[in-house]
Amino acid sequence: MTRLFNDPADFADEALAGFVAAHRRWVRPVTGGVVRSAGTPAGQVAVVIGGGSGHYPAFSGLVGAGLAHGAAVGNVFASPSAQQIRGVARAAHGGAGVLLMYGNYAGDVLHFGQAADRLNAEGVPTATFAVTDDISSAPADQTAKRRGIAGDLPVFKAAAAAAEAGQPLEEVARIAAHANARTRSFGIAFSGCTLPGAQEPLFTVPAGRMAVGLGIHGEPGIGEAVLPTADEAAELLVAGLLKELPDGVTAPTGHRAAVILNGLGSVKYEELFVVYRRVAELLQEAGVTVVEPEVGELVTSFDMAGVSLTLTWLDAQLEPLWTAPADTPALRKGAVAPAAAVPATAPQSAPETEDDALPQGTAASRETAVTAAAALRAVAATVAEHAEELGRIDAVAGDGDHGIGMLRGATAADTAARDAAERGAGAGTVLHRAADAWADRAGGTSGALWGTILHALGDALGDEERPTAAAVAAGVGRASEEVRRVGGARVGDKTMVDVLVPFADTLAAATGAGDRLAAAWDRAAGAAGEAAAATADLLPQMGRARPHAEKSLGTPDAGAHSLALIVRAVHGVLSDTTEEH
Ligand SMILES: Nc1ncnc2c1ncn2[C@@H]1O[C@H](COP(=O)(O)OP(=O)(O)O)[C@@H](O)[C@H]1O
């Protein structure tokens, strides 16, 4: 149970503030996360890691000499936004480029990718790398689909040690890929985790049983077995990893490995040591030499009771990178000169102020902007009304944070839209401001995709003309294309695309047949509701729910459901207005 919090919506921000206050020797706060308090040594590639809150020490606890130069910190179990990631990368950049590293989750991939695009466009050479070590999340012939769990640590460390040694960006990125290719993890869980403010854990494990193949977000396991003894748990974990040796390792005998036995949050250290006692015996019996093992909590999931075992099969290049000195709040190895202490009163880095000049719209577009702002107000209201239901649906096979993320995003978009409309912006600018606010405040997969939807609509409406019904339909069609381009999902994958495509197609057909906007939107919202309900019969092919496909049958997709609720709510605004077109 997660007991100590104030307002759950503030948990991530307040936890980060407390972490910084306790670790000024290593980190200082910047917009979007933290960077090393001593800065990035000139000429070093900046390794910037990141992900959602709820996994400490991942990710801010791994910032320091010999490891990360910065960490972008998202909301609970949600990727940081592209804007946050960009802010941390720019603060950490020492002139030799940036490598963004994260776990392979849909939201992280979207936001870190968007941040990299923007940084490269701004002249900051930036590469990205997603860790894929969890063998239970996809088959051996689909490793690119695998999740990142405790393997984050050895892969981050290999890249950061290479950067510390002055290697150029291309080489640091190559080493990250090489370390990832030789890193495998496997986990078991005995209870789910409980998000701040939630009354129930995201999933439960029956008494006397264990979940096999855990995620780090309370995703349910992919299998179940009788609760093992500590030795039996060790044997299961070691056998699982020795069954899948990476390329270049034909048999365990004679090889050397970095070993991490990771606690997920509420397994005690002494329990871990009892398990590790047997892990060490088994690896020795297999002829594996263990190099500087780590036993402890390195990538957690709030109060989840679980353990994972990670092996990184070392070679002549990787071993010195694993054993290289490091000095971070959560991992200290070898001798590193302590970073210069930063006095508590040291000025914090001023948040980067974006130029807030607001382009003014024409009178016609300002009228449309008022309708757009009213629509976003209705969106925020319906998301707030259904946030708990959205979280429950998302918890069936996801991480249960869909309601939290959508509420943060929709609320921020409502505020940004109202502010821009009141200051005379046209409809396009109102929607662009709302898009950035949603993506930045929500993070996560849905934050990135709703930012994409609103940006595409803003592009279509612009700040000049009063849009016709056909122009609105074309904008929705563009949004549908952009979401599929950015996220890669297709109809049938059990995502929001299963609703967005029929909604856009129905709206285009109705406006093309001469329907006024409100009538056409009503028809399209009906199609959206039907499509959302139909997703209950689909197996998820994308996103976090994919590894738990069977569990998802009978439950609609959370993002599909929220999109259908949103377009229905927007219709309520349109039917109140006197759209002539
Ligand atoms: N590749 C994708 N394309 C379109 N929609 C996606 C994709 N991946 C996930 N989704 C949508 O995102 C929803 C989950 O949103 P969110 O809770 O923000 O995800 P996460 O917790 O993974 O960040 C899913 O229900 C699905 O509708």
Ligand SMILES: O=C(COP(=O)(O)O)[C@@H](O)CO
């Ligand atoms: O899950 C995380 C981020 O991915 P989303 O797809 O945004 O949920 C995070 O907790 C680990 O990076």
